[in-house]
Amino acid sequence: MKKVSLKIGQHTTQYFFDASFQQLGSLIEFNHTVFITDDHVFAKHKSKFKGHNVIVLKPGEEYKIQATADSIIGQLIEMGADRKTWLVGVGGGVVTDITGYVAALYMRGINYGFVPTTVLAMVDAAIGGKNGVNVGLYKNLVGAIRQPEFLLYDYSFLKSLPRNEWSSGFAEIIKHACIHDAPMFRQLEKNTISFYKKNTGAMSALVKRNALLKSEIARSDEHEQGIRKMLNFGHTLGHALENIYELTHGQAISIGMVAASMVSQNLTGFKDTSRVMSLLKKYDLPVSAAYDTKKVFSLMKMDKKKDRENINYVMLEKIGKGIIKPIPLKQLEEMINDLQ
Numbered sequence: 001m002k003k004v005s006l007k008i009g010q011h012t013t014q015y016f017f018d019a020s021f022q023q024l025g026s027l028i029e030f031n032h033t034v035f036i037t038d039d040h041v042f043a044k045h046k047s048k049f050k051g052h053n054v055i056v057l058k059p060g061e062e063y064k065i066q067a068t069a070d071s072i073i074g075q076l077i078e079m080g081a082d083r084k085t086w087l088v089g090v091g092g093g094v095v096t097d098i099t100g101y102v103a104a105l106y107m108r109g110i111n112y113g114f115v116p117t118t119v120l121a122m123v124d125a126a127i128g129g130k131n132g133v134n135v136g137l138y139k140n141l142v143g144a145i146r147q148p149e150f151l152l153y154d155y156s157f158l159k160s161l162p163r164n165e166w167s168s169g170f171a172e173i174i175k176h177a178c179i180h181d182a183p184m185f186r187q188l189e190k191n192t193i194s195f196y197k198k199n200t201g202a203m204s205a206l207v208k209r210n211a212l213l214k215s216e217i218a219r220s221d222e223h224e225q226g227i228r229k230m231l232n233f234g235h236t237l238g239h240a241l242e243n244i245y246e247l248t249h250g251q252a253i254s255i256g257m258v259a260a261s262m263v264s265q266n267l268t269g270f271k272d273t274s275r276v277m278s279l280l281k282k283y284d285l286p287v288s289a290a291y292d293t294k295k296v297f298s299l300m301k302m303d304k305k306k307d308r309e310n311i312n313y314v315m316l317e318k319i320g321k322g323i324i325k326p327i328p329l330k331q332l333e334e335m336i337n338d339l340q
Helices: 021-026 039-044 066-079 093-108 119-125 155-160 163-180 182-190 193-198 200-220 227-232 235-244 249-267 273-282 293-300 329-339
Strands: 002-008 011-017 033-038 053-057 086-091 112-116 130-135 138-145 150-152 310-318 321-328
Touching: 002 200, 011 200, 021 150, 033 039, 033 066, 033 093, 039 053, 039 086, 053 066, 053 093, 066 093, 066 130, 086 093, 093 112, 093 119, 093 130, 093 138, 112 119, 119 163, 119 200, 138 235, 155 200, 163 182, 163 193, 163 200, 163 227, 163 249, 163 273, 163 310, 163 321, 182 200, 182 273, 193 200, 200 227, 227 235, 227 310, 227 321, 235 249, 235 293, 235 310, 249 273, 249 310, 249 321, 249 329, 293 329, 310 329, 321 329
Parallel strands: 011 150, 033 053, 033 086, 086 112, 112 150
Antiparallel strands: 002 011, 130 138, 310 321
């Protein structure tokens, strides 16, 4: 188990890489802990939860809503959970988001940690303290920024992960490479999902590299006032597509990154859209889709990155260097229409 401590804001989070679920016992007292997971993870790893207090959620983004949070809070009350109770989210991004959100609300804040079980959660969703729920079609509209006590990385959970979930996670890895890590972009061009699935050491190093990359960005801008907005590359269009159509997070963000690359061609002179598209395809991710631009843009206008009549849009100057530029909503709408 490799430990890294990082201070984000006023709080220090412990990262335990190359760890196992059983090692949680050295971090928390199980009789004062409630695990939150979903049906998929619980069914495949039931033995890991034996003898523990567990709340099992229905899986899927459609359950990342206030009603689910209310249900968890009701169960915590029935269990007699108090201010010394720990919550530990064991799952993908939906589980980690809602666990952190409930931990911020219950008794005005209790300790929590994560055991991310998907590539997406390991490199992105579980990191940085942004937790919340969706409201209707509006993604993450309600939430809190509050850092976890720890993240424990047990790669055995990835063995039961479907291939499309591997691809979804690699969308965020490719995003990190696009905005901040050109050498990693080149590394990804040389390899494949199959390579990382077979090579635990390479996958472990890649996860750690991405987790620390995102953490360092969050560390320098906890409340997303500046550089942290860069992590939204592909997400402005992507979140809208994800909420309207049956796409995984990674699939939607992949299409969003291609759109952002094309917008970058016009506004920053970016020259490597074809490389971005080729890499996404290599990792089984879509690069285009037919969609209703009016519906999609109506959601984009509610994006949290909107600033009155502009939207702070993440673009690329070159591979490994993202920038944020305000684009008037009207101009962006015309550009999105042109892409179709």
